Amino acid sequence: MATRLIIKTKDLTQIYGMGDARVAALDGVSISVHEGEFVAIMGPSGSGKSTLMNILGCLSRPTSGAYFLDDEDVSGLDKVELAGIRNKKIGYIFQSYNLLSRTTALDNVVLPLQYDRLTERTTEERKKVAMKVLEMVGLADRVEHQPQELSGGQQQRVAIARALVNSPVLIMADEPTGNLDSKSGAEIMQLLHDLHNQGATIVMVTHSTEIASHTERTIHLLDGKIDKIIGNGKKAKQ
Amino acid sequence: MKSSEVFNIAWAAILKNKVRSLLTMLGIIIGVAAVIVMVAISAGTEATISEQITSLGSNLVFVQSSFSRGGAGGGMPQGGLVYDDAAAIAENVQGVGGVVVEQSATESIKADGVVLDGITLLGSTADFPSVRDMDVAVGRYFNEIEVERKQKVAVLGASLAEELFGTTDPIGQDITVGNTRLVVIGVLEEKGLVGDVDYDSRLYMPITVVLDKFAPTQFAKIMGDSVRLIYVEVNDQENLDDVILQIQLLIAKRHDLPLEEADFTVTTQQDIIGTQEATTAAFRSLLGWVAGVSLIVGGIGIMNIMxxxxxxxxxxxxxxxxxxxxxxxxxxxxxxxxLLLSLVGGFIGVIFGVGGAWIFGSVSGMRTVVVTESIILAFSSAALVGAFFGFYPANKAAELDPIDALRYE
Structure with missing residues (x-):
């Protein structure tokens, strides 16, 4: 493999509860995702896919095991460092969009840039960057609209723009079409495909086999372990 | 995130819930306004009192009968100050500018067909205007010779002259006080209310005349020249203690008593001002505490809403x-x-406090003095309260787990 590894985990384990009530939500999961891959994670509820998603998205830390994101060991980072990783390296797309209400699309997209303390940018520069990404997702004419004035599909586009604005190495999508009608859902999937074709690395959690079939690989989880990994007949981009 | 952006977010959050933010600020607004108004009232009172006291003449020493010997049991007071004590002080004590003895009585006055009942007669010695800082507007005050000779002369307070004679020149006119006829020789400058005493509605005459003709009670007639109070003006503030000691020694000797059993007390203007200041300071700190408590309550309100x-x-x-x-x-x-909530509340409170003090002053007629320190103190307390009570909620927000927070409905 010539491409670099974006995600590399070794024996990720997450244990909830104490004593007899101990439950292993994740039990020794080791996966790798290369740059430019589009991977789906599937599994029934309780299989540990949300837990894995949270760890991969640096929203929580595993009880044990190692996680290398873009060649950096992030399993031992503290809260502040994790916040920095989330800001610079990861873009999230949620099922329920999670946009700030009563805040314009533009301001929502600017937000990750405001929390970026590594790059010096003026307010004008931030707006420019955010505008560019909003144009890319086809919302150039909606930038001053607030979420409640936008359709579900449009809101998800704003969320995608927000995920992309800091040029992350990894996009985490959690049921990105779950709240959308099939037409809007198809449009969002098309947008993700476009991003993938431009070289983005995407990990998507879904319960729908149809949606998962858009990806190159599907990782099936069961009871906190990898059940199977199925190639979806699409070649990983080299 | 830049601090200007943090400010903007906070400001937007406050504006998003205008009514709630205002209600939250109410405690701070009331607290800050209360501090400013209350301090303004007590400072106004204090200024009025000390002005009044000094307007009675500075460098004053009061010698008062205390009847400590024999009088307390309700029997006949023995001793106490007599008129001659005043004369002795004037003669023998070094560094005295003037000595005034006062004896008052109440009588009806007739003049030019006008009859006024219940007028206060103030008998004094000739030094009265200089010792008590009173000025004569028209004519003159009576002199020592007139006092000594029990001349039936009278000086009118400004408003009394107006009531008795209107626009007519009162100098040289006759007035009948009780059954005694007196000649008006002067009118005093308007003085206004000092404490609760109206100096302008009084009639002034030689103390010897009062003791002779208008002694208020049968008992006082027997006592003859007994006086309650002698005012001594000290030439120089630096000699005050020396003068006090001289007076004590002199009068104790005259009364044939050891100093420890003296039947009189000597107090100074400073003592009285000191007492007043202590009283108003206690009052002020009480008000301060009350206002402080309301600030804390306001802070709890902020914590609650946060x-x-x-x-x-x-x-x-x-x-x-x-x-x-x-x-x-x-x-x-x-x-x-x-912080923004408490600062904006504090700012509104300052406006309400200054305005409130002004309104209270003009409605109640009480003097109010807005003290700059009270504004600074109240405003910075508000900021402190905001920071203190805002910390717990802010910390709670900061410690939230991102996963739980994202899942929260």
Whole structure:
């Protein structure tokens, strides 16, 4: 493999509860995702896919095991460092969009840039960057609209723009079409495909086999372990 | 995140719930306004009192009968000050500018067909105007010779002259006080109310005449020239203690008593001002505490609403965390909001306090003096209260787990 590894985990384990009530939500999961891959994670509820998603998205830390994101060991980072990783390296797309209400699309997209303390940018520069990404997702004419004035599909586009604005190495999508009608859902999937074709690395959690079939690989989880990994007949981009 | 952006977010959050923010600020507004108004009232009272006291003449020493010997049991007072004591002080004590003895009585006055009942007669010695800082407007005050010779002359207070004679020149006119006829020789300058005494409605005459003709009671007639109070004006503030000691020694000797059993007390203007200041200071600190408590209550109000706000905005906090906000970013955001609430509340409170003090002053007629320090103190207390009570909710927001916060409905 010539491409670099974006995600590399070794024996990720997450244990909830104490004593007899101990439950292993994740039990020794080791996966790798290369740059430019589009991977789906599937599994029934309780299989540990949300837990894995949270760890991969640096929203929580595993009880044990190692996680290398873009060649950096992030399993031992503290809260502040994790916040920095989330800001610079990861873009999230949620099922329920999670946009700030009563805040314009533009301001929502600017937000990750405001929390970026590594790059010096003026307010004008931030707006420019955010505008560019909003144009890319086809919302150039909606930038001053607030979420409640936008359709579900449009809101998800704003969320995608927000995920992309800091040029992350990894996009985490959690049921990105779950709240959308099939037409809007198809449009969002098309947008993700476009991003993938431009070289983005995407990990998507879904319960729908149809949606998962858009990806190159599907990782099936069961009871906190990898059940199977199925190639979806699409070649990983080299 | 830049502090200007944090400020903007906090400001937007406050504006989003205008009514609630205003209600939250109410405690701070009332607290700050209360501090300013209360301090303004007590400072006004204090200024009025000390002005009144000094307007009675500075460098004054009061020698008072205390009847400590034999009189306390309700029997006949033995001793006490007599008129001659005043003369002795004037003669023998070094560094005295003037000595005044006062004896008052109440009588009806007739003049030019006008009859006034219950007028206060103030018998004094000739030094009265200089010792008590009174000025003569027309004519003159009576002199020592007139006092000595019990001349039936009278000096009118400004408003008394107006009531008796209107626009007519009262100098040289006759007035009948009780059954005694006196000649008006002067009118005093208007003095106004000092404490609760109206100096302008009084009639002034030689003390010898009062003792002779208008002694208020049968008992006083027997006592003859007994006086309650002798005013001594000291030439130089530096000689005050020396003069007091001389007076004590002199009168004790005259009364044939050891100093420890003296039947009189000597107090100074400074003592009285000191007592007044101590009283108003105690009053002021009490008001300060009351106002301070209302500030704390206001702070608890802010904490309460901030806790509600943190809970309501859990999802927002989660979103911010997921895109890279650190615990400090979140903490600052909510702390800024609490601070802003208390500062804006403090600012409104200052406006209400200054305006309230002014309105209270003009409605009640009480003097109010807005003290700059009280504004600074109240405003900075408000800021402190905001920071203190905002910290807990802000910390709670900062410690939220991003996953839980994102999942919060």
């Amino acid at each position: 806790l509600v706000s943190v809970t309501e905005r859990t999802r927002e906090i989660g979103i911010r965390q997921s895109i890279g906000a650190t615990p400090n970013d979140i903490r600052w955001q909510f702390l800024t909001e609490a």
